[in-house]
Amino acid sequence: MSLIIVGSALVSFLWAGSQVLFLVRNYNAAKSMGLPLVVVPYDPDGFIFGVVSEPLKPLLRRILPASARPPIYERLGPAFVIVTTSLNRFVTADPAMANAILARRRDFVHPDVTTSVMGLLGHNLVTSVDDSWARQRRIVAPALNERISSGVWAESKEQANELVDALLSSTTTATGDPSASTKESITGLRAIAINVLKRVAYGRPAPYVLPSESAAKPAPHADMTYVDAISLCTELLLFAAFVPGAILRLPIMPYSMRRLGIALERLPKLTNDLLDNERRGSGTTLTKKDVNLGSVATPAAPDTIIRTLVRLSDEAKEQENNCDQGNQTKEPDSGTVGSGKSQYLSEDEIAGNLFIFTAAGFDTTANTLGFAVTLLAAHPQWQAWVQAEIDAVLYAGGGGTGKELQLPDYAEAFPRLPRCLALMFEVLRLFPAVTMLMRSTSTPQTIPCSRAYSTSSSDNDDDNAELSTITIPAPCAVYINTMALHASSSAWDDASEFNPARWIQRISTGSNDDDDGSDNDGSRVKAVNEEVIVDHSAVLGIPRGGFLPWSSGPRKCPGQKMSQVEFVAVIATLFGRCNTEPEITGGDALGGGAEEDMEKRMQAARQRLLDLTQDSQPLFTLAMNNPRDVRLRWTPR
Numbered sequence: 163m164s165l166i167i168v169g170s171a172l173v174s175f176l177w178a179g180s181q182v183l184f185l186v187r188n189y190n191a192a193k194s195m196g197l198p199l200v201v202v203p204y205d206p207d208g209f210i211f212g213v214v215s216e217p218l219k220p221l222l223r224r225i226l227p228a229s230a231r232p233p234i235y236e237r238l239g240p241a242f243v244i245v246t247t248s249l250n251r252f253v254t255a256d257p258a259m260a261n262a263i264l265a266r267r268r269d270f271v272h273p274d275v276t277t278s279v280m281g282l283l284g285h286n287l288v289t290s291v292d293d294s295w296a297r298q299r300r301i302v303a304p305a306l307n308e309r310i311s312s313g314v315w316a317e318s319k320e321q322a323n324e325l326v327d328a329l330l331s332s333t334t335t336a337t338g339d340p341s342a343s344t345k346e347s348i349t350g351l352r353a354i355a356i357n358v359l360k361r362v363a364y365g366r367p368a369p370y371v372l373p374s375e376s377a378a379k380p381a382p383h384a385d386m387t388y389v390d391a392i393s394l395c396t397e398l399l400l401f402a403a404f405v406p407g408a409i410l411r412l413p414i415m416p417y418s419m420r421r422l423g424i425a426l427e428r429l430p431k432l433t434n435d436l437l438d439n440e441r442r443g444s445g446t447t448l449t450k451k452d453v454n455l456g457s458v459a460t461p462a463a464p465d466t467i468i469r470t471l472v473r474l475s476d477e478a479k480e481q482e483n484n485c486d487q488g489n490q491t492k493e494p495d496s497g498t499v500g501s502g503k504s505q506y507l508s509e510d511e512i513a514g515n516l517f518i519f520t521a522a523g524f525d526t527t528a529n530t531l532g533f534a535v536t537l538l539a540a541h542p543q544w545q546a547w548v549q550a551e552i553d554a555v556l557y558a559g560g561g562g563t564g565k566e567l568q569l570p571d572y573a574e575a576f577p578r579l580p581r582c583l584a585l586m587f588e589v590l591r592l593f594p595a596v597t598m599l600m601r602s603t604s605t606p607q608t609i610p611c612s613r614a615y616s617t618s619s620s621d622n623d624d625d626n627a628e629l630s631t632i633t634i635p636a637p638c639a640v641y642i643n644t645m646a647l648h649a650s651s652s653a654w655d656d657a658s659e660f661n662p663a664r665w666i667q668r669i670s671t672g673s674n675d676d677d678d679g680s681d682n683d684g685s686r687v688k689a690v691n692e693e694v695i696v697d698h699s700a701v702l703g704i705p706r707g708g709f710l711p712w713s714s715g716p717r718k719c720p721g722q723k724m725s726q727v728e729f730v731a732v733i734a735t736l737f738g739r740c741n742t743e744p745e746i747t748g749g750d751a752l753g754g755g756a757e758e759d760m761e762k763r764m765q766a767a768r769q770r771l772l773d774l775t776q777d778s779q780p781l782f783t784l785a786m787n788n789p790r791d792v793r794l795r796w797t798p799r
């Protein structure tokens with residue numbers, strides 16, 4: 163017995179000693195960077211901290227005085243190092259550093275954690291590096307190009323119209339008021355985002371159903387489609403990535419976990435069936451040129467992302483086989499050959515990339531729509547501002563009401579709705595879906611800084627903007643904090659203010675009329691009333707690397723345009739047909755008297771919505787903690 167106690171004490175002592183040594187080693191390495199340091203004597207990515215910190219979070223939030231947790235960037239400046247017992251974390255909200263890090267994809271690679279989570283169903287764009295990444299990107303990015311915009315627009319419009327119908331018909335007021343008082347607005351938007359992907363990515367149209375907590379659930383073992391399974395994995399991604407399927411399927415597990423376990427078990431077969439179906443169903447061959455042309459529609463044009471992906475990959479494989487017949491160095495179906503020059507995707511990579519469209523495209527777009535609708539309900543002046551533009555587009559073709567007033571097609575409508583796009587930019591500025599762009603280094607890297615840095619806070623003076631460099635010792639985890647970049651008061655005027663109009667510029671008639679209006683970052687989107695989205699670097703003076711909702715550099719989001727088209731179509735449909743405002747609940751009464759001033763209660767309800775947007779945290783992407791508390795009243799216009 164005493165031997166066990168002595169043994170355990172010795173192991174604990176050795177472990178604690180090793181942690182101290184790691185901490186000292188990391189501290190010395192971090193000190194050489196000359197940046198402010200924060201020392202945490204544990205491993206924030208470790209199992210023990212993960213288990214202990216989660217349940218303690220609400221308690222710490224309550225007991226710590228507000229003064230003990232001021233925004234760290236105010237105290238330390240835009241770049242600092244967190245010294246830990248495992249890897250040092252270099253955290254930056256410096257535009258020049260961010261720009262340099264994102265430009266160098268070979269020096270700064272995605273960390274292992276991203277790879278394990280996103281590689282759940284096979285290698286893909288997000289999990290790969292170097293030549294493998296370049297090969298996949300060449301095939302995957304064209305599958306998301308301008309060619310799909312019309313389909314995204316049409317499907318988003320249809321889904322949003324159905325959401326409006328559902329919201330307006332779910333009247334709950336006893337007076338028969340034709341308004342819907344609902345807590346399902348945010349979940350309703352999530353349903354749109356997944357349904358658009360079902361149609362555009364996988365070619366599986368889905369009728370709109372307003373999600374409801376009380377809806378009957380299928381048995382855990384009931385049939386599921388590929389898209390059902392993939393949506394479930396995306397919703398519960400961390401469980402899917404880290405909890406073994408056999409444990410998820412145990413009868414004692416909660417319903418959602420069991421269903422997830424079944425989904426994981428069935429996905430390989432569901433994926434094979436989907437791909438077989440795709441190959442059997444398509445008799446025409448799409449060339450790379452067709453796809454790259456994007457806007458050129460041909461009768462053989464694919465209208466889904468999966469079709470493009472499979473065709474481009476199969477085509478590359480066929481070409482290679484023709485050129486390289488009999489080459490025995492090829493590993494069957496691996497997508498790589500001995501020389502490493504293959505251009506096609508392996509079956510595993512096709513499966514992985516199909517998953518990544520949902521994993522990368524669903525939560526990001528859904529949460530951005532959720533924040534936007536909540537903010538418009540809290541800011542009626544901005545709702546009216548957006549509606550003025552939508553009305554100009556809707557009524558351009560004549561009269562009508564409700565659903566009869568259809569938005570024109572993508573090509574006609576999208577360029578005329580810059581305010582809707584400005585709304586998206588402003589929402590993503592304040593609530594970036596990806597709050598931390600994570601990278602890691604395995605060799606020391608030198609990068610430029612926007613300003614001179616010093617550990618002494620008195621030297622942190624922006625006016626003294628001499629350019630210098632820092633060297634990041636390796637190995638190191640690198641975090642670019644987009645939220646802090648977007649909230650920097652030295653870069654943005656009234657940084658904390660929600661002001662979509664900051665993105666709009668009036669142009670004089672005749673200028674830029676020859677522009678094609680289809681710039682991929684939306685910066686040329688032009689309205690009939692001669693308003694355009696500003697170039698944030700040139701006009702707002704935001705330095706390169708200062709606005710990164712879709713990242714930048716070679717690994718920037720290939721779904722950027724798709725998400726913009728979807729966002730604008732949904733917002734224009736919802737707010738073309740409806741007004742929304744917060745539901746006034748008992749909790750919004752100020753003083754509670756019967757003669758309570760309605761406007762004051764409405765103000766309190768709006769503030770409650772704003773508080774809900776602030777009460778958010780990055781789960782998979784940034785999301786409100788209590789989306790069902792966003793209770794909105796929708797009324798037809």
Ligand code: HEM
Nearest residue numbers: 287288519522523526527595596711712713717719721725
């Ligand atoms: C509002 C919507 C969206 C936002 C804010 C967003 C944001 C981002 C960001 C910040 C990255 C880079 C992450 C990094 O560098 O670590 C990224 C990558 C990616 N996104 Fe998006 N995204 C959105 C929508 C979409 C959509 C709709 C799709 C596709 C259907 C998509 C597919 C991808 C893919 C495949 C990557 C990986 C690119 C690579 O590593 O080469 N995204 N996205």
